Amino acid sequence: QVELVxxxxxxxxxGGSLRLSCTxxxxxxxxxxxxxxxxxxxxxxEFLARITRxxxxxxxxxxxxxxxxxxxxxxxxxxxxxxxSLKSExxxxxxxxxxxxxxxxxxxxxxxxxQGTQVTVSS
Numbered sequence: 001q002v003e004l005v006x007x008x009x010x011x012x013x014x015g016g017s018l019r020l021s022c023t024x025x026x027x028x029x030x031x032x033x034x035x036x037x038x039x040x041x042x043x044x045x046e047f048l049a050r051i052t053r054x055x056x057x058x059x060x061x062x063x064x065x066x067x068x069x070x071x072x073x074x075x076x077x078x079x080x081x082x083x084x085s086l087k088s089e090x091x092x093x094x095x096x097x098x099x100x101x102x103x104x105x106x107x108x109x110x111x112x113x114x115q116g117t118q119v120t121v122s123s
Contacts, residue, residue, distance in 0.1 A: 002112040009117030020081040022096030031098040034079045038092035088123040
């Protein structure tokens, strides 16, 4: 089993930056890709970014490309999401996820999920 724990969320003014972290424990050798998603109450979970196991490939949603950066440090079993130029519409609960698949984008292909961390951006 794999456990994911996110941290780094909070309240930030528009234009500011936050860095989210997600640390994995357990059978960390068993999964490959990791991703970040977010969800606003009443809406579907939205893909934000994904990264391959060795970090050689990344993909971003159009809504965050150029502002957010995903990275991972396998020696620390941690994936990061650097969020810059935050906007009020970035307010959501942010989740990290891990997948057995090499490089999925859909949430249904991710097996393990963190508990989520709230990000609130004030305008």
